[in-house]
Every structure is written in C-alpha cells, then in structure tokens.
Amino acid sequence: MKKLLLVVLAALGGYFVYRQVQADRAEQDLWTEATDAVPVGAR
Template sequence: MKKLLLVALVALGGFFVYRQVQADRAEQDLWTEATDPVPASR
C-alpha cells in the first residue's frame, strides 16, 4: 500500500513539473513573438 501511494505521489509530482514546463515554454513563445523585430514591408 505504501509503494502505491509513493508511486502516485511521484506521478503527481511529475505531472505538475510537466505542466509548469509547458506553461514556461508557452510564455517564452509569447515573449519571443512580442519582441521579434517586425520585417520591413516591401
């Protein structure tokens, strides 16, 4: 029973780390888009 609880806690922790990484990546993409120079119009 304790092993099952430990596995569940590790899986839950991994899930939250994954979600945080995805959120950080999305925020970085927004900053990159917002700060990229606009190409000159022809």
C-alpha cells in the same frame, strides 16, 4: 500500500512539473512573438 502511495505521489509530481514546463514554454513563446523584429517589407 506504501509503494502505491509513493508511485501516485511521484506521478502527481511529474504531472505538475510537466504542466509548469508547458506554461513556461508558452510564456517564452509569447515573449518571443512580442519582441521579434518586424521585417522591413511587413510594414
């Protein structure tokens, strides 16, 4: 029973780490888009 609990806790921990990484990546993409230089011909 303890092994099952440890597996479940490890899976939940992995899931939350994955979600945090995805959120950080989305925020970085947003900052990159907001701070990209505008090409000269696009004005």
